Amino acid sequence: MKKLLILGGGTAGTMMANKLRKALEREEWDITLVDKHRTHYYQPGFLFIPFGIYKREDVVKPKGDFFPPGLTIFYSNIDLIKAEENLVILEGGKVLNYDYLIIATGTQIRPDETPGLKDKLWYKNIFDFYTIEGALALRNHLKTWEGGKLVVCISELPFKCPVAPLEFVFLAEAFFTEKGIRDKVDITFVTPLPGAFTKPIATRMLSELLVDKNIKVETDFYLEHIDNDGKKLVSYDEREIEFDLLTIVPVNMGDELIARSGLGDDMNYVPTDKHTLQSKAHENIFVIGDAADLPTSKAGSVAHFAGDILFENLMNKIEGRPMTAKFDGHANCYIETGYGKGALIDFNYETEPLPGTFPLPGVGPFGLLKNTKINHYGKIIFRWIYWHILLRGKEMPIESEMTMAGKKRIPY
């Protein structure tokens, strides 16, 4: 019996388990998945919780509902990956060996990495929205908040879902307007990047929206610590920004397991070939989703597109063929902009987000780099697609490789 082991049952791990269980004979292949949690969170939905658009039950389902029959599952912490010996040791000492290993252990927020962040203001005046706990605590705070300085700050790159903090300020602006207290709220978006987003053309479009909505932007701000008594952000070059309410994107790092096992870089991400998705250090280890050090977004859409490539390459490898499938870094992100509208970006390693239509050239229905109602519906419908199609590893009507069809090249 050959053994395939998947570490992590989030978006990427669950999808791979579904794809591979269908393709590999049960008599020949044992497929095992390990995850420490029993609950699957629809993470794109966290963004909506602080504003009362989604509730807890809208983003939570048991992980077990999405695993295929014929998959062996351990709900357990993992002590160590011993890559040289092809084995994984679970907490308590159980040993799992493997012929092939897929690492899908994701990325986590690490507020403890920033001095003063997880201190006396944490979950009182400072919140994250990358955990269910943070999103719910922020929702409770916003119910009675009467206004003041709202600051949204990105601590470090890379972080999960690069558009989420922008969506957060857009939704917050609409939330306070609808509540009738917009004039009492001063919104500032603070980023270590030189602009609102990482790519020039999208930055231009998003910056215009920020100006329209009277949201201030502080760029090149690299957070060093939080001054709890002064309620201030302090950067390495000693700039200070005061806040009454801070929504923070804490430092993101890969799982500690990766560091313990000697498989990570300084941020605990696994060095991975950006085209084949094979670990650079071990030929029988593949990496998918946020756990990899790929130079593209840490996002579910990336994991989804990469999943098709990983599946093809792993099957090639198992059946003795060269690994011909190449991941292009494809990402596709809906950006909520408030008032029932949204924008959409579609890009890869080489091509930055461009204007146009998606997925059908000239038709759409979605507009790239345009702020429309239909894009917002795309995001809303996506939750259904996520639970019913994407996680189950079924075919989506979007190619994993990015296409230029429907996109317009424009000058900066």
Place this chain on the structure above:
Amino acid sequence: MAEKTIAGVNLSVSDEGYLQNPDQWTKEIAEEIAGELNIQLSDKHYEVIDFLRNQHKQGTPLTIRKVGKSGIVDIKGFYTLFPGGPLKYSSKIAGIPKPASCV
């Protein structure tokens, strides 16, 4: 893409003035770019520049945090050496491409 003469050498540079070919880099070029940025290069600056060039050669994506963990300088010190935009300015002086901020 543009052409620029730096320290008497004709070089192809990006629109923002980053060298396209790190192999063409010399200390004279570094001095001239640093001068444009009002930075006086010390031995410490060169240690950082060597580190960046080596990391770039190995294909490692660079971040401010990575430089801060290099053992050469901490993040605050990095800001003191290259005020305003430590990674951008040091990369420019080191003759390597502008660090691709993560997407």
